[in-house]
Amino acid sequence: AQSVAQPEDQVNVAEGNPLTVKCTYSVSGNPYLFWYVQYPNRGLQFLLKYITGDNLVKGSYGFEAEFNKSQTSFHLKKPSALVSDSALYFCAVRDLDTGRRALTFGSGTRLQVQP
Amino acid sequence: EAQVTQNPRYLITVTGKKLTVTCSQNMNHEYMSWYRQDPGLGLRQIYYSMNVEVTDKGDVPEGYKVSRKEKRNFPLILESPSPNQTSLYFCASTAGQGASGYTFGSGTRLTVV
DSSP: OOEEEOOOSEEEEETTSOEEEOOEEEOSSOEEEEEEEEOTTOOEEEEEEEOSSOSEEEOGGGOEEEEETTTTEEEEEESSOOGGGOEEEEEEEEETTSSSOOOEEOOOEEEEEEO | OOOEEEEOSEEEEOTTOOEEEEEEESSOOSEEEEEEEETTTEEEEEEEEEETTEEEEOSOOTTOEEOOSSSSBOOEEESSOOGGGOEEEEEEEESTTSTTOOEEOOOEEEEEO
8 A cells, every 4th residue: 555654744944944845655666756735725736746767856836856765755845935835735646556546645744934 | 728627616515415516627637536635634535537437436435426427527426415524625637647647626625514
């Protein structure tokens, strides 16, 4: 079975500082990994994905994530946080060895960027 | 514009009154899925469909039904809603194996009283 852990319910960071939102996963085969962001009263917006290739993935709004196979991690990062980055962030994984194509989500991490 | 459209956005209903939440996508995606989002639990898959007339249970299917008569539509049916189905629901779709990403609808906030 596939699973995702986001160990922090909330991350607080000052505007202009770098931010990291942590994600670790468990799959039996090769993973597809995704980050989504949810703003209040909005749906899920795609940020970035890792499918194959370069371990450092760049996405929307200046976000990036590094795929680390040995540590089974896919942490989301941004060099300089903005107040407008404050939102709920979800990491998700799809195990390529299963036929369901289901995404398994972490429980979410609320990012609060203080001015 | 490529999108997944859900209706309604908000719904308040009473226990036991049948309801349907509609989902439609305009990207010709084979795969469609329903999720519910609850605080502290992330999103959990309710049902999914690989293609027309092919549906299967996800992780939390109890109390829900789906149908896939056309490729673009994937309605979620609650035949006898209960208060524990109060949640935020998302429909999603993708093409192929999902490498292109999953597109989500804007969500339906359902309250069952």
